[in-house]
Amino acid sequence: MLQTPKVVLIGVNINNQKFFNESMTELKNLAVACQFEIVGIVEQNLKTPNLSYYIGSGKTEEVQRLMDYTAAEILIFNNELSPSQLRNLEKLFDCEILDRTALILEIFAKRAKTKEAKLQVEMAHLQYLLPRIIGAGQALSRQGGGTGGAGNRSRGEGEQKRELDRRRIIDKKNKIRQELELISRYRATQRKKRSSSGLPLVALVGYTNAGKSSLMNALIEEYSGAIDKKVLEKDLLFATLDTAVREINLPDNKRFLLADTVGFVSDLPHDLVKAFRSTLEEVRxxxxxxxxxxxxNSNYLHQIKITDSTLKQIGADKIPVIKVYNKADLTDFSPPYLGVENDIYISAKKKIGLNELSQLICNEIFKKYIDCKMLIPYDCGKVIGYINKHAHVKMMKYQHEGVALHLSCSEADFRRYQQYIYQPAPPGQEHS
Ligand SMILES: Nc1nc2c(ncn2[C@@H]2O[C@H](COP(=O)(O)OP(=O)(O)OP(=O)(O)O)[C@@H](O)[C@H]2O)c(=O)[nH]1
Ligand SMILES: [Mg+2]
Structure with a gap:
């Protein structure tokens, strides 16, 4: 395969779609992310897609001329093609055809590094492949390297061969499902361990390339100093495919877990979201x-909508949200700038607004914490240890009867250690 294959992008605007231009911009970015060279773009307005070729018959000639002129090798459609449209287009243009889903799968296949990510992408790929076995041709076998693919099939295979392919894919899917099941059980155990630590979980979500990983790294550097715990941040669509969870230690003994997750894009293939279900469990x-x-980004409003609808799709739309407007250093907003409600403008790259953001985070995750004073006898060392680890200790004083603490703690800990709560003695009578 050539390093940078030449591609022509095709976008059919069905019934005057509201975000057609934005979605074409996205398609360009996706093609670039896949290391393709865009040599032409064809757009068409239609009421309904053409049943055989998706594009109208007049357009097919224009596309053919463009392909001849530019020597393009691949046609990329901004829409999802039916198996028969895919087959007809391959025959007509005698070239590789990708639809939006196949393009996104291809990027994910290139990015996947860990075993789990690779299996998840392969699963989504097989799911995509199954109904398209007939005449899927090179478009799908190209992904073989990254996803383990379905092998090289030539066009015009017999029914028997297709049935064999179909069974092979189903068997493979079952095998992958089992492997993923194992990994997902391990993840669930990890999550259980984490939740028993009592630390709140905060998840970074958003459109791909918004700066989620950069923000995670900035917070790690600022508050944990654990530079070795940093994650990959890169000017790349879908740089992150795996969820990473890190502990953030704020002053005042305020601690929480922060999860960095895969970025979203519009029309994220349903099979992909399904395959990444266990990775996205942290978000839920x-x-x-x-x-x-x-x-x-001039498309940021569209990107907000995409994130909101993807959160709904994965069942995470009821969780409290802070909108973090990042890369404000590239705009006229001078960060840190607090917006309406829980919004904040920051720069993860320049580390501006991190303190203000962590204050907002704490206000939200510790809002049910109760302010109280405790006196814990010296022979209850375990309780003192627990409180020091889990509560936000504001003041600690060694007195005759034990350790006096001014703290705020969760409702559960407040109830659990009620016997130690005391009313401070009137001024002048307290022990020193
Ligand atoms: N100027 C500027 N650039 C930023 C800022 N935050 C992140 N970036 C850049 O934006 C690019 C993407 O950053 P990432 O942190 O990888 O983005 P992400 O949201 O994790 O992306 P995916 O993992 O691909 O979904 C990188 O080149 C960062 O250096 C910022 O505050 N200001
Ligand atoms: Mg990332």
């Missing part, structure tokens, strides 16, 4: 979401 179980938005 989070106590708070930080919706990271690239405010310097």
């Amino acid at each position: 179980e989070a106590d708070l979401l930080l919706h990271v938005i690239d405010i310097s």
